[in-house]
Amino acid sequence: DAGVIQSPRHEVTEMGQEVTLRCKPISGHDYLFWYRQTMMRGLELLIYFNNNVPIDDSGMPEDRFSAKMPNASFSTLKIQPSEPRDSAVYFCASSLSDQRTPDTQYFGPGTRLTVL
Amino acid sequence: GDSVTQMEGPVTLSEEAFLTINCTYTATGYPSLFWYVQYPGEGLQLLLKATKADDKGSNKGFEATYRKETTSFHLEKGSVQVSDSAVYFCALTPYSGAGSYQLTFGKGTKLSVIP
Numbered sequence A: 001d002a003g004v005i006q007s008p009r010h011e012v013t014e015m016g017q018e019v020t021l022r023c024k025p026i027s028g029h030d031y032l033f034w035y036r037q038t039m040m041r042g043l044e045l046l047i048y049f050n051n052n053v054p055i056d057d058s059g060m061p062e063d064r065f066s067a068k069m070p071n072a073s074f075s076t077l078k079i080q081p082s083e084p085r086d087s088a089v090y091f092c093a094s095s096l097s098d099q100r101t102p103d104t105q106y107f108g109p110g111t112r113l114t115v116l
Numbered sequence B: 001g002d003s004v005t006q007m008e009g010p011v012t013l014s015e016e017a018f019l020t021i022n023c024t025y026t027a028t029g030y031p032s033l034f035w036y037v038q039y040p041g042e043g044l045q046l047l048l049k050a051t052k053a054d055d056k057g058s059n060k061g062f063e064a065t066y067r068k069e070t071t072s073f074h075l076e077k078g079s080v081q082v083s084d085s086a087v088y089f090c091a092l093t094p095y096s097g098a099g100s101y102q103l104t105f106g107k108g109t110k111l112s113v114i115p
Helices: none
Strands: A005-007 A010-013 A019-024 A031-038 A042-050 A053-056 A065-071 A074-079 A088-095 A111-115 B003-006 B011-014 B019-021 B023-026 B032-038 B044-050 B056-059 B062-065 B075-077 B086-093 B109-114
Touching: A005 A088, A010 A019, A019 A088, A019 A111, A031 A074, A042 A065, A042 A074, A053 A065, A074 A088, B003 B086, B011 B019, B019 B109, B023 B032, B023 B086, B032 B062, B044 B062
Parallel strands: A010 A111, B011 B109
Antiparallel strands: A005 A019, A019 A074, A031 A042, A031 A088, A042 A053, A065 A074, A088 A111, B003 B023, B019 B075, B032 B044, B032 B086, B044 B056, B056 B062, B062 B075, B086 B109
16 A cells, blocks of 8 residues: 655755645545654644645644645645745655544655755 | 653664663643654654553554653663664644544654664
């Protein structure tokens, strides 16, 4: 079974450009999470979805960031315009609701974004 | 808000040495606790978890016990291998019941095991 797929794996862009990160969750999973990892702030939750509906976007840093989940098998995280301080590794994770215990999140390999 | 504090690395050990990585947390209510591991170039993987006080999570020789009285969830392994070299993250979710919730992570501890 394929895991969480993210693309691109690496992205280098110039300040002011639009950046789109993509994620395909594990088939059948009903939760999707976007995290950002930096040396200074560690791993931070940006936004998460349940059944394609955004549940909590309080971690989205500012209006330049937006995320969508048009269907159960695809999500995007867009930054427009990008700034050097957005440079980070962005992870997507998915999980399947379990009736017994808090669910395991399965992470993709991440997208390393560099904004020059 | 909720937070997780783990020992800063990097930690360098010889093969077969004993490992402890300390983790303490601050949370209201009854959180669930996790250890995730990140191997070079990969995403995070769940290593083990515990959902209530005194529970012990274990996997691949690693163990951690949920200590509510000391708000701790220290990771231990009796004999590390070179293949255990990775970054280890302690994390929590705010609830212990069924469902999917956001994870709050510690900063991570990089472990290097030398032959």
